[in-house]
Every structure is written in C-alpha cells, then in structure tokens.
Amino acid sequence: MAKVYLLDTTLRDGTQGEGISLTVADKLEIAQKLDDLGIAYIEGGFPGANPKDQDFFRTVNERMKLKHAKMTAFGFTRRPNASAETDEGLKALIAANTPAVAIVGKAWDFHVHEALRIPLETNLQMIRDTIAFLKQNNREVIFDAEHFFDGYKRNRDYALATLTAAAEAGVDWVALCDTNGGTLPNEIHAIVSEVRRTIPVAVGIHTHNDGELAVANTLAAVQAGATMVHGTINGIGERCGNANLASIIPNLELKMNVSCLPSPDHLRLLTSTARFVGEVANLVSHSYQPFVGHSAFAHKGGIHVSAIARNPETYEHIRPELVGNERRVLVSELSGLSNLQSQAESFGISVEGRTEELRKLLNHIKELEYAGYQFEGAEASQELLFRRSLGAFDPPFEVHSVRVDTDVQTDDEVTSQAIVKISIGNETVLTVCEGNGPVNALDGVLRKALQPFRPEIAAMHLTDYKVRVLDEKDATAAKVRVLIESTDGQAVWRTIGVSENVIEASWEALIDSMNYFLAIVVRR
Structure with missing residues (x-):
C-alpha cells in the first residue's frame, strides 16, 4: 500500500476563512483531536505574526505530548533586505521550537515582479538562504511554492527554478500550491508528474477550492506521485476554502489504497473529528458533506x-x-x-x-x-410520534393547562409570565415562573414544576432555537415551524412544533424535548 503524509493547516490556513476566529484554547483542543486522528503534520500558525500563535506554540511545547503529529510552524522566506540570521520572522520560527517548519515563497515570476518588486534571482537566493538557515537549525523544512501552477503555466522554467533552489538548499519537501484554486485536475496531474521527473525532492500538494476542485486536484496529484497532502478539516479556509481532508482521507484510504492514517481505527474517528472542529469554529454544520455529514448516509x-x-x-x-x-x-x-x-x-x-x-x-x-411538520431534522419528535402511535410510550408527565402573558412597560422593559398545571404520577402541580421572553418563561415554568419530582431535568438545556415561516404570503398570520435543539452535555436531540402561533409551536417543541429527555435519554 502506498503511503501519503497529511499536513493539516486548519489552525493556520483554515483560520483565514471568513468568520473564523480560534482562541489559543480552541487551537489546543483541535490540535489534540488532529493528533488523535493520526495526522502526520499539524501546521499550528505563524509565530511571527501575532501573540496568539506565539502563545499557542509555547503552550504546545509545555503541555502537549503528541503521539502521531509533528507540530509545524509557518513562515515566509527572508525579507529581501535582511539576512536569514537577522530576519525577525525566521527568528520567531526558530523560537517556536517545532520539529518541522513550512516556508512559503514565490514561484510565479508575476508575483516576484508585482508583489515583491525584486529581481527574479533575488527571490531564488531568498529561498536558498531561508531553507539553508532552517536546516542548519535542525528543522525539517517544507517549501510551499506559492502560486506554483499559475507560475508554471506562464513561465515554466522559473517556476521549476524555485524548486531547484529549494532542493539545492536541502529542503525536505516541496509543496506545490494551487493558491488561486483555478487549476484543473488534468493539469495538476501533468505538472506534478513533470516535477517528480525533474526535482529530486519529495513532492506535496496544497490546493484551494475556488473552482470546486480542491479534493479532485489533490487526488490527481497523489495519482501523479505526490506523497504529502495539505488540507483543512471541513475544507475551511480563505475565500472558498482549502482542500477538505474529511473527504480526501477516506478517498485515499478506501478508494485509492493509499495509507494516510495509522490504522482503520483512526479512520473511524473522522466524523467525530470533523464535527468537533465545526463546533469549536462555531460553523453551521454542512449536513450534505460527503462521508461525515449528517445526511451522508x-x-x-x-x-x-x-x-x-x-x-x-x-x-x-x-x-x-x-x-x-x-x-x-x-x-x-x-x-x-x-x-x-x-x-x-x-x-x-x-x-x-x-x-x-x-x-x-x-x-x-x-x-x-x-401541515408543515418535517421530521428529518427533528428525530426526537419523530421517535415520540412512533412510540405514541405504536403504544410504546409512557409519558413522564401530563399537561392540563398552560398560560403565558407578556407585559411591555413604558420603559421598554419586557417581562413574560407563564403558568402551567401538570400531573406527575398522582401529584398535580400549579406553577408560575417569569422569564425574559415567552419561550424562556415556558421553559422555566416547566422546569420549576418538574424539578422536585425529576431533579435530573436540571442537566438538560436548550442549545438552539429556530423559527421558520412556512408561507410568507400570509405575513404575520403565517404558520411557523419551530425547531429546538437540546442537550444534557452528552446526547443531543431536536424537536419540532408547528402552528400559526409561534408560542404554541414553541411550547409543542419544548414539551417534546422534555418528554424525550425524561422518557428516553435518561433511560439509555
């Protein structure tokens, strides 16, 4: 079986995605999950760019014992007007004390002329000096050849010259970057094949998803002989994102007979890892994501x-x-x-x-x-429906009546009060509770009534509340669908309610949530 090494850049390139910001604690938690999954290299950030990444690398060195991954710091080639030894960015990379370093350098002559505004030979010397300096400091070095495919298609000789410069300086890997994400799989395969024939260094692939081809391009590169794959969990990253490792990994392992994780047991951690990263990054779960999405099977x-x-x-x-x-x-x-x-x-x-x-x-x-119900996203209400219809449900409580009032004061203060009458076994309870809104008051009054009899109710809480108008043309009289997500810290379940009255729909979903927890979750 062929072997490919994974470099995960969720903590560096992934954080450049719009709306994504990770704390040091977030990055540490994700790094642990990536190591558990069996990722070979974790690109943790750019220690020369901000105090957060410096703190991250310091904490990793002090606290973390990685089993599978090499922590990797990211940086740039030396500045044109500085030596490698005096360059502040390279000093920060050495101070990060990681076994591996990823260095990005220009591989497209257009960028050398327009972005750096330096002679082409100066850029090549910057690449040589930087890599030689890092190798002298005993680092494994990955050279990210930025815009390599665009550069190759416009000036093949210069793009290859940047790789040759890296190889001459002793680089361990050259990672070919489709930075703008516009290259096609057949081009990737042909160009990677030539690089492998031309450059005597192990080749990696780093693709972006601007053409919806990052995964396909990565697999094409592996077919052409690339042995390092860069990507992010769930494909997060700048613009349209990076290559999605949650799709690449199973395609390599299960479809291409290419090993990239330590064992099949590690592959079974893929879905939980993808969902964990999504939660920590506070991203809406993509249900239709292949392999790991909620709807994938x-x-x-x-x-x-x-x-x-x-x-x-x-x-x-x-x-x-x-x-x-x-x-x-x-x-x-x-x-x-x-x-x-x-x-x-x-x-x-x-x-x-x-x-x-x-x-x-x-x-x-x-x-x-x-009538507007949709049980695909409300599995708890669906199970209760089955149990009620098939005589397999013993309700933990019975609601006799409920009332909710909302009072708007002249100073714009809004208070809601809910009153509920329920039976629990042979006991009947009448309870009143105030809240900062009608749904909060209903949740509070039901908890207050149930807690003396079922104290475990304190463990559950609502994590999401969504309202969707089902027919906009009816304006404020439209029927609405309410979805509630709840958890006890371990299990997660979703319930639904539908009505022309948003309070009634919310109450229906709330009642289902508590019934499901007390009758089913607690017993499992």
Whole structure:
C-alpha cells in the first residue's frame, strides 16, 4: 500500500476563512483531536505574526505530548533586505521550537515582479538562504511554492527554478500550491508528474477550492506521485476554502489504497473529528458533506430504504461506520412501509405483524408533513410520534393547562409570565415562573414544576432555537415551524412544533424535548 503524509493547516490556513476566529484554547483542543486522528503534520500558525500563535506554540511545547503529529510552524522566506540570521520572522520560527517548519515563497515570476518588486534571482537566493538557515537549525523544512501552477503555466522554467533552489538548499519537501484554486485536475496531474521527473525532492500538494476542485486536484496529484497532502478539516479556509481532508482521507484510504492514517481505527474517528472542529469554529454544520455529514448516509425514498434493508451496498458507496458515521432512515411523505419498519426497529419497537398500524402511522405522517411538520431534522419528535402511535410510550408527565402573558412597560422593559398545571404520577402541580421572553418563561415554568419530582431535568438545556415561516404570503398570520435543539452535555436531540402561533409551536417543541429527555435519554 502506498503511503501519503497529511499536513493539516486548519489552525493556520483554515483560520483565514471568513468568520473564523480560534482562541489559543480552541487551537489546543483541535490540535489534540488532529493528533488523535493520526495526522502526520499539524501546521499550528505563524509565530511571527501575532501573540496568539506565539502563545499557542509555547503552550504546545509545555503541555502537549503528541503521539502521531509533528507540530509545524509557518513562515515566509527572508525579507529581501535582511539576512536569514537577522530576519525577525525566521527568528520567531526558530523560537517556536517545532520539529518541522513550512516556508512559503514565490514561484510565479508575476508575483516576484508585482508583489515583491525584486529581481527574479533575488527571490531564488531568498529561498536558498531561508531553507539553508532552517536546516542548519535542525528543522525539517517544507517549501510551499506559492502560486506554483499559475507560475508554471506562464513561465515554466522559473517556476521549476524555485524548486531547484529549494532542493539545492536541502529542503525536505516541496509543496506545490494551487493558491488561486483555478487549476484543473488534468493539469495538476501533468505538472506534478513533470516535477517528480525533474526535482529530486519529495513532492506535496496544497490546493484551494475556488473552482470546486480542491479534493479532485489533490487526488490527481497523489495519482501523479505526490506523497504529502495539505488540507483543512471541513475544507475551511480563505475565500472558498482549502482542500477538505474529511473527504480526501477516506478517498485515499478506501478508494485509492493509499495509507494516510495509522490504522482503520483512526479512520473511524473522522466524523467525530470533523464535527468537533465545526463546533469549536462555531460553523453551521454542512449536513450534505460527503462521508461525515449528517445526511451522508440518510435514505428517504421508499425504494431506496427497501433496497438497503436487503443490502446496504445498493445505495451506499461505503459502509458509514468505516468513517465513524451512521446510516439514517428518514420518514416523510415520500416514505414507504419499509422506511417505517426500519425506523421503528431502530427505536427498539417490534412491528412484526403490525402492518395496518404502520400504514395508519404512515398516513398520519403524510398529513403532518402536509401541515408543515418535517421530521428529518427533528428525530426526537419523530421517535415520540412512533412510540405514541405504536403504544410504546409512557409519558413522564401530563399537561392540563398552560398560560403565558407578556407585559411591555413604558420603559421598554419586557417581562413574560407563564403558568402551567401538570400531573406527575398522582401529584398535580400549579406553577408560575417569569422569564425574559415567552419561550424562556415556558421553559422555566416547566422546569420549576418538574424539578422536585425529576431533579435530573436540571442537566438538560436548550442549545438552539429556530423559527421558520412556512408561507410568507400570509405575513404575520403565517404558520411557523419551530425547531429546538437540546442537550444534557452528552446526547443531543431536536424537536419540532408547528402552528400559526409561534408560542404554541414553541411550547409543542419544548414539551417534546422534555418528554424525550425524561422518557428516553435518561433511560439509555
């Protein structure tokens, strides 16, 4: 099996993406996850650029014991008017005390003339001096040849000369960068092939996604002989992002027979790692992301579900558990009985010989979806619907009445008060609670009523609340769909409510959330 080394630049190039800002603590947590995954090189940042990255490298050296990864500092070739020994940026790289260093230098003559405004030979000497200095300081050196493919297509000889200069100085890797992201896979393959024939140094690939080709270009480079792959988790990065390692890794391991992780057990950490990075970076989860997305192995059409029940290979290109994901069977107006049977069994509900009950449930689901419900993103409400319909639900409490009032004061202060009457076993409770809004008041009053009987309710809380108008033409009288996400710090579940009244829809989703937690999550 061929071997490729992964360089993850989530903590450097990834942070250049719009809206992404990571604290030192965030970067340390992500670095630990990347090491657990089995990444070979973690590019942690540019220690010469800001105090945050300097603090990160200092903390890594003091606290972290990496099992698989070489921490890598990033920097630039020396300045034109400074020697390598006196260049402040290179001093900062040495001070970062990482075993590996990635150095970016110009490989496109256009950039040398227009951006640096120096002679072409001066740029080559900057590359030689920088790499030689780092090698003298016992660093493994990766030369990022910036804009290499654009430079090669416009001035082939000069682009190759930059690599030759790096090789002459003792560089360990030359990483060919498609910095503008505009190169096509066939061009990548041809150019990488020639570099391998011409330059006596191991070749890496660093692509950007401006043409939606970063993953394809990376795989083409590996086919042409590149043995180092740069990328970010979830493809985050400047403009349209970098090559997505969450897609590259399984394609290499499972489709191309190329080893890039220590073992198959590490591959099973891919989904959890991708989702962890998304959470820490505060990014909206891309449900349709290949391999690791929530919908990557979700099946909705009745024919599809019937087929995968016989053999998952009918509609799945890999087994989801190989990358740590899971198969999901969706229930909607497009479902058949096979969808419902599969979903009921996943809930632990026996449905053998209950075809008529399933048929009634299917018709009920279709009516609910016509009314605006959508259970694909509200799996907790879906499970409660199944259990209620199939006699497999023992409600932990019963609501008799609820009332909520909102008072707007002349000084613009808004307060809400909720009153609820519920039964828990043989006890009936009437409770009042104020909140900073009607939903907050409803959440508070229900907790206040339940806590004396079910103290574990204190462990759960809402993490997301979304309202969507279903028919804009009805303006303020439109029906709305409310989605609530909740957690107890371990499990995460989502519930739904639909009504012309946003408070009623919110209450429905809130009741489902607490029912699900007390009746199902606590018992699992």
